[in-house]
Amino acid sequence: MKQTVDFLKMKRNQEMITMVTAYDAPTAKIVEDAAIDLILVGDSLGMVVHGHQGTQPVTLDDMLLHTKAVARGAKQTFIVGDLPFMTYHRSIEDTVTNATTLVQTGGAHAVKLEGCTGLILDSIERLTSGGIAVMGHLGLTPQSSTVLGGFKVQGRGEQERTKLIEDAKRIEASGAFALVVECIPESLTKELKDILAIPVIGIGAGKADGQVLVFHDLVGLTTGYIPKFAKTYANVHDVMLQAVEQYRDDVKRELFPDERYTFKDVKKERSTSV
Ligand SMILES: Nc1nc(=O)c2c([nH]1)NC[C@@H]1CN(c3ccc(C(=O)N[C@@H](CCC(=O)O)C(=O)O)cc3)CN21
Ligand SMILES: CC(C)C(=O)C(=O)O
Numbered sequence: 001m002k003q004t005v006d007f008l009k010m011k012r013n014q015e016m017i018t019m020v021t022a023y024d025a026p027t028a029k030i031v032e033d034a035a036i037d038l039i040l041v042g043d044s045l046g047m048v049v050h051g052h053q054g055t056q057p058v059t060l061d062d063m064l065l066h067t068k069a070v071a072r073g074a075k076q077t078f079i080v081g082d083l084p085f086m087t088y089h090r091s092i093e094d095t096v097t098n099a100t101t102l103v104q105t106g107g108a109h110a111v112k113l114e115g116c117t118g119l120i121l122d123s124i125e126r127l128t129s130g131g132i133a134v135m136g137h138l139g140l141t142p143q144s145s146t147v148l149g150g151f152k153v154q155g156r157g158e159q160e161r162t163k164l165i166e167d168a169k170r171i172e173a174s175g176a177f178a179l180v181v182e183c184i185p186e187s188l189t190k191e192l193k194d195i196l197a198i199p200v201i202g203i204g205a206g207k208a209d210g211q212v213l214v215f216h217d218l219v220g221l222t223t224g225y226i227p228k229f230a231k232t233y234a235n236v237h238d239v240m241l242q243a244v245e246q247y248r249d250d251v252k253r254e255l256f257p258d259e260r261y262t263f264k265d266v267k268k269e270r271s272t273s274v
């Protein structure tokens, strides 16, 4: 399994870092078999698999359940778990407790948190000093979408740009091993990756030290809105739809189950394992 130092080395060697989300064991196994460098158990699962309109309804228990499933499905891949809405804004002690749960009980190797308040910077220091690796997340931070005014491109004005660069430096100084930047102009991403020693992983941020994409967007399984920056590499939705339609037709026409899928009174040797 790759470690945080390997991601630093990859940046230095200009080898692109790949990250994909997974929310359950079978999708985690696909991501691992595809030799993706890191798996993100993103709180986007609230939208992608639970049908919420944002990530705010996602709880630590939700993240824990999904992280456990992902850890069982991908035993050789570095797993990052999102700390969900408001689980790292009360106190350092509370943040440490919640991050420890995701790592110790959930099986994550690192946690990701959004934003850059004083409390967050102190928490990054405390977590890393205790042995929990932390990934930062700046730009469009979906947990704050209500305050930001929606899912909008960030860091376009000169002031916003300067603030984002200062925040990124502070996150690195606090001990984070990588930084996700979401929905920012590519020129800002380029500046960030040149300034920082830690890898900058982009989503809707142009070329960076690495990229992250939501699994369901990538394979064409997302129902509803897909962000403009997400490239769809397959149409798994249609493959699944055709399979279920075929099954329905077979049952209606009494073609399924046939001999091959039916038990008889006397056990018969069969060549298939079904
Ligand atoms: N399916 C899915 N994919 C994601 O990448 C994703 C989620 N869900 N949920 C959690 C966050 C939210 N994300 C989003 C969601 C929407 C936009 C979006 O609508 N962006 C506009 C740009 C708006 C502008 O121009 O300012 C777009 O048209 O893509 C962006 C990021 C990224 N994450
Ligand atoms: C979009 C990525 C970076 C994320 O935070 C998530 O999937 O929750």
Ligand SMILES: [Mg+2]
Pocket (backbone or CB within 6 Å): 042, 043, 044, 055, 082, 142
């Ligand atoms: Mg997230």
